[in-house]
Amino acid sequence: MNGRVTVATSRDDVVLPWSSRQVLLGHLRRNEAARSTVDAFEAVGTSGPVRLDADTKKTLVDSITAWSEDGARGLPEGLLRLRNALADDLDGA
Numbered sequence: 001m002n003g004r005v006t007v008a009t010s011r012d013d014v015v016l017p018w019s020s021r022q023v024l025l026g027h028l029r030r031n032e033a034a035r036s037t038v039d040a041f042e043a044v045g046t047s048g049p050v051r052l053d054a055d056t057k058k059t060l061v062d063s064i065t066a067w068s069e070d071g072a073r074g075l076p077e078g079l080l081r082l083r084n085a086l087a088d089d090l091d092g093a
Helices: 019-029 032-042 054-069 079-092
Strands: 004-008 013-017
Touching: 004 019, 004 079, 013 019, 013 079, 019 032, 019 054, 032 054, 054 079
Parallel strands: none
Antiparallel strands: 004 013
């Protein structure tokens, strides 16, 4: 493993440390509605950028937003940047 995962957005790619990916997927696995988002990350691994459709982007934005508002002590590295980039994608659509 190269220690990171890349998520494609319309403006640029967001790179997350592998550890942030693991924590994010653990968080998402608790929500059955996020299954397709988890599947998208798992299908790619480190071989290329994760590409999300509008529904999975919205699920991820909503999940990270709720997580940050739920009193969690700081999000893992890169997740706030990812949330903001995906929210920009959704706003521009």
